[in-house]
Amino acid sequence: MNYKPLLILLGEPYSVFIELFLKTYKKYILKDKIKIPIVLVGSYQLFEAQMKYFNYNFKINIINEKNINKVKNNKKINIIDVDHKFKNIFEKKSSYSNTYIKNTFKVSLKLLQNNKACGLINGPISKKKFLNKRYLGITEYLTSLTKTKETSMLIFNNKLSVCPITTHLPINKVSKNLSIKKICSSVIRLNNFFKNKLKVKPKIAILGLNPHCESNSLVSEEDKIIKPALMSLKSKKINISGLFSADTFFLKENYKKYNLVIGMYHDQVLTPAKTLFDFNAINITVGLPFIRISPDHGPNESMVSKNISNPLSLIKSIDFFRRINAI
Numbered sequence: 077m078n079y080k081p082l083l084i085l086l087g088e089p090y091s092v093f094i095e096l097f098l099k100t101y102k103k104y105i106l107k108d109k110i111k112i113p114i115v116l117v118g119s120y121q122l123f124e125a126q127m128k129y130f131n132y133n134f135k136i137n138i139i140n141e142k143n144i145n146k147v148k149n150n151k152k153i154n155i156i157d158v159d160h161k162f163k164n165i166f167e168k169k170s171s172y173s174n175t176y177i178k179n180t181f182k183v184s185l186k187l188l189q190n191n192k193a194c195g196l197i198n199g200p201i202s203k204k205k206f207l208n209k210r211y212l213g214i215t216e217y218l219t220s221l222t223k224t225k226e227t228s229m230l231i232f233n234n235k236l237s238v239c240p241i242t243t244h245l246p247i248n249k250v251s252k253n254l255s256i257k258k259i260c261s262s263v264i265r266l267n268n269f270f271k272n273k274l275k276v277k278p279k280i281a282i283l284g285l286n287p288h289c290e291s292n293s294l295v296s297e298e299d300k301i302i303k304p305a306l307m308s309l310k311s312k313k314i315n316i317s318g319l320f321s322a323d324t325f326f327l328k329e330n331y332k333k334y335n336l337v338i339g340m341y342h343d344q345v346l347t348p349a350k351t352l353f354d355f356n357a358i359n360i361t362v363g364l365p366f367i368r369i370s371p372d373h374g375p376n377e378s379m380v381s382k383n384i385s386n387p388l389s390l391i392k393s394i395d396f397f398r399r400i401n402a403i
Contacts, residue, residue: 080145080194082112082113082195082196083188083196084115084196085197086122089170091202092385093375093390094199095130096385105150114150117183119157119159119160124136135153137153137155141183174208177201185222194397197393198369198370199371200370230360231346231358233352233353233358236349237336237337239266239345240340240344240346241258241341242340242342265362266278273400276335279315280335280337281336282305283321284340297340302319306319355389356388357372358370358371360396372389373389
């Protein structure tokens with residue numbers, strides 16, 4: 077069977093991602109654990125230099141956008157070269173990095189829009205440096221580039237997944253950015269994703285915003301927004317329960333009953349999820365015209381060049397495409 081390639085965008089030059097890919101290639105891809113051809117999008121020179129630094133000697137196959145469909149296997153590391161100027165291979169700051177990352181996205185999105193790839197995994201990107209406050213995160217960046225109306229951030233794990241209704245917002249802006257419509261549309265989107273892609277009818281839990289789902293205000297966000305959204309979702313026959321207080325929900329006897337937890341803000345659900353599952357989770361943008369996944373870690377600058385980073389999240393990212401029958 078011929079599969080469309082899976083694109084892996086190399087992301088931030090100053091990060092642990094090339095190291096993680098090399099470990100994944102040796103441990104997982106090269107051992108024929110995955111049949112789909114994988115195509116990297118990024119700087120060939122940077123990739124080759126870091127490969128030598130980490131004492132790997134894999135063969136590299138430089139391809140271009142026009143012959144990507146001729147790539148049939150992973151016996152060599154396939155890469156579409158995107159030019160990037162750098163002085164040293166672990167360069168902390170570069171005036172060229174933002175242009176380079178932007179160009180890797182441009183190449184990747186063009187291939188996806190032309191139906192020449194089955195999906196996208198992007199390496200970690202420094203939101204502060206690359207986005208420069210123009211977008212809250214890469215989720216919103218890709219939502220804008222693809223002219224998609226709405227997307228949701230799903231942190232996926234086989235045992236329990238979580239979704240924050242608001243993403244990378246300061247705490248003092250969370251309340252103003254919650255609405256009945258936003259909660260309902262996000263839950264419906266995720267419910268459909270689980271049913272259509274994972275063939276699972278999810279059991280969903282929804283958390284309140286305030287401690288113990290209570291507020292000293294005359295009208296709380298729970299009463300004004302979250303409870304009405306919950307009632308609306310139940311009327312649509314979605315299997316959702318709540319409201320639950322975030323401080324006790326993630327005890328074992330609670331979270332094991334559910335597939336998906338909906339929180340109101342980023343750290344409310346990502347902190348317990350990362351505590352429970354460490355690197356065994358992936359970040360999926362639900363709602364784009366294609367499947368986009370990012371390993372659930374950042375550039376991890378403190379561990380760059382040390383060769384001690386864990387590739388589990390990248391392996392799980394690739395393996396997710398197997399689960400949804402893309403590979």
